[in-house]
Amino acid sequence: MTSVPPPSVAQPPGDADRIDQPLGAVRAEVRATPAYPFTPIHAPFKLDQNESALDFPLTLRKLALERMMERDWNRYPDLHAETLQARIGEYENWSPAGVVVTPGSNVLIKLLTEMGGIGQRLLTVQPTFSVYELEAQMLGANVTRVPLRPDFGLDVEGLKRELAEGGPGVLSLIQPHAPTGFLDTESDLRAVVDAAGDDWIVVIDEAYHQYSGSNCRALVLERPNRVSLRTFSKAWGLAGLRLGYALAGTDLAANLQKLVSAFNVNALTQAVAEVALEHPGYVRARAEAVVWERERVLRELSGLKRLHAYPSRANFFLLLTPDAEYAHRFLLERGLLVRRQDKLPMLGGCLRVSIGTKEQNDLLIGAVLELDAE
Ligand SMILES: Cc1ncc(COP(=O)(O)O)c(C=O)c1O
Numbered sequence: 500m501t502s503v504p505p506p507s508v509a510q511p512p513g514d515a516d517r518i519d520q521p522l523g524a525v526r527a528e529v530r531a532t533p534a535y536p537f538t539p540i541h542a543p544f545k546l547d548q549n550e551s552a553l554d555f556p557l558t559l560r561k562l563a564l565e566r567m568m569e570r571d572w573n574r575y576p577d578l579h580a581e582t583l584q585a586r587i588g589e590y591e592n593w594s595p596a597g598v599v600v601t602p603g604s605n606v607l608i609k610l611l612t613e614m615g616g617i618g619q620r621l622l623t624v625q626p627t628f629s630v631y632e633l634e635a636q637m638l639g640a641n642v643t644r645v646p647l648r649p650d651f652g653l654d655v656e657g658l659k660r661e662l663a664e665g666g667p668g669v670l671s672l673i674q675p676h677a678p679t680g681f682l683d684t685e686s687d688l689r690a691v692v693d694a695a696g697d698d699w700i701v702v703i704d705e706a707y708h709q710y711s712g713s714n715c716r717a718l719v720l721e722r723p724n725r726v727s728l729r730t731f732s733k734a735w736g737l738a739g740l741r742l743g744y745a746l747a748g749t750d751l752a753a754n755l756q757k758l759v760s761a762f763n764v765n766a767l768t769q770a771v772a773e774v775a776l777e778h779p780g781y782v783r784a785r786a787e788a789v790v791w792e793r794e795r796v797l798r799e800l801s802g803l804k805r806l807h808a809y810p811s812r813a814n815f816f817l818l819l820t821p822d823a824e825y826a827h828r829f830l831l832e833r834g835l836l837v838r839r840q841d842k843l844p845m846l847g848g849c850l851r852v853s854i855g856t857k858e859q860n861d862l863l864i865g866a867v868l869e870l871d872a873e
Contacts, residue, residue, distance in 0.1 A: 532636040536629060542836035544862060546853040549677075549707070549815045551736035551789075553856070556781050559774055566770040576766035579756060583769050586776040587744055591716070591729075596749040599756050600764055604706060604730040604743030609634045610758040611669055611726065611745075615700040616640035620668025622661050624653065626843040628677045628704070640668070646844065651681035651809075659694045666698035673704040675711040678840050678851045680811025682711045692718060692725065700751070701725045709734035709786040710793070711812035716746065723748040726755075733814060734786045735775055740768050789814045793854045799864045803871045815853045818867065823848050826870060833866045835859075 540547075555563075577583070580600040588595035601607050612621065612634040621635035625644040635642045645657040653672070662670070672691065675682040688703075695701050703715045705727050719725040726747035732738035742764065745755060797816060800808040806826075807819040820826035823841035827850060830837055838851040854860065 526637075526639075528639045529637050532633055535633060536842075540831070540836055542831055543834040544855060544859045545836050546815075546855050546859065546863065547836045547838040547851075548738070549733060549813070549851075549853045550738045551733060551785065551814075552854070552859065553736055553785060555736045555771075555775070556778075559778055559781075562778075563771040563774040566774055567767050570766045570770055572766065574766070575762050576764065576769055578761055579759065580764040580769050583764065583772055583776075584744075586773055590776050590779060591746060593716075593746050594749065597747050597752045599745040599747070599752050599759060601743055601745075601759055602741040602764055602768070603732065604704070604728045604745075605630055606759075606763075607728050607743055607745050607755075608671075608702075608704075609638075610755055611671075611700060611702055612638050612640060613758050614755055615667060615669040620666055622658070622668060622670045622699070624658070624672070624676075626678060626840070626846050627671070628673060631671045635669075647676075647679070647681075649845075651676060651679040651845075653683050653687050653691055655687050655690045658691045662691075662694045662696070662699065666696065668698075669700045669702060670695050671702045671704065673706070674713055674715055675707050675812040677704075677707065677813065678815070678817065678838075678843070678846070679809065680707075680813040680816055682713055682812040688715070689718065695724070697722070697724050699724060702728060704728045706730045706733055707813035709782060710790055710814045713812070719746060720748075723750055726751055731772060731775065734782050734789075736781075736785070737771070737775060740771055742768055742772050786814075789854050792857060792860055796854065796860050796864060800867055803867070805873075806867065806871045808867075815851055817846065818850045818852050820848050820850060820870070823850055826850055829870050830863070830866055833862065835863055835866055 583600050584595045584598040587598045608630050616635055617638050617640060619640060621640040621642045623631050623644055624647050632642060643661050645654055645661055648654050692701050701724055703719065705715060708714055715727050719727045726745050728743065728745055730743040731740055793811060797808055797810060805821055809817040823839050827837065827839050840846045840849045840851045
């Protein structure tokens with residue numbers, strides 16, 4: 500389903516002028532941080548946000564609506580979405596006391612930075628998902644970025660050197676990485692995670708793990724300072740719901756939970772997610788189909804002359820072009836919206852392309868081959 504742009508609302512003249520003055524009370528760190536870099540563009544084929552191309556299954560939508568109708572909308576929901584915590588615990592085979600639920604894993608990124616980053620360190624890689632750095636900047640964490648290797652893998656020695664400089668702080672890693680789609684070897688990941696002493700909170704963001712066949716649960720279970728982040732926004736096809744969760748030891752989870760505002764996940768979201776967790780079979784089937792399509796697309800684009808499609812273990816891949824602005828426009832003119840990544844370190848010329856439906860992928864392949872032949 501494509502969304503319709505919201506109508507523009509006319510402001511009475513003069514209002515903006517009266518309030519458009521710098522406000523000294525805003526902390527310098529917030530002022531200095533750029534806004535989240537996203538400009539909504541409407542296009543027929545939306546391959547720019549790594550969402551599921553398929554909506555939540557219709558039968559489950561109907562069940563979810565019935566469940567919503569059963570709930571009391573006039574009452575506050577569970578304080579910390581306890582029922583949902585328990586269902587996620589069952590699904591993940593994880594103690595519910597180690598599950599923290601928030602409206603999207605973006606919120607968890609902020610809260611983890613509040614928990615271990617304010618006035619302390621954030622150690623991350625570059626390029627990476629921009630939210631980690633934006634939150635750290637706004638919250639006044641001391642950010643260190645270790646560049647990825649040329650193949651986009653973790654620079655194990657570089658990260659170990661930074662960890663040895665000492666915490667406390669937050670180490671953030673994504674498996675598979677965003678926006679590159681690279682999945683580290685178990686030994687590289689373990690070497691970095693093990694090098695983080697107990698004064699680091701080790702965050703492993705697994706937003707795309709269903710597409711990579713990886714699962715860091717065993718690694719996280721080994722020590723109390725490790726946490727895995729997961730989301731309903733990708734393989735579950737529920738980005739519109741805004742729901743993510745953390746899996747951690749009970750002490751870390753209890754402290755993280757303190758930072759979550761009361762009644763943070765609304766009753767309607769809880770109802771839909773409960774239905775999803777009662778019928779999770781579609782997630783795996785769809786993830787397998789996406790992986791199959793991803794490999795097909797990458798195979799079809801393997802012989803490019805001027806462009807290059809990078810391998811990926813996620814539901815997106817990077818496309819290196821001679822001119823990202825031109826390539827973005829070229830694809831948009833054919834109805835295909837992808838995301839520019841060319842301003843990120845190491846990613847000059849790169850676009851990030853989500854895997855869509857078979858028909859969308861066919862269109863994409865055709866357009867990329869045409870662009871390559873120009
Ligand atoms: C690596 C990574 N983590 C977290 C998120 C945010 O997920 P959510 O929709 O749960 O806030 C994204 C979204 O694109 C992502 O790419």
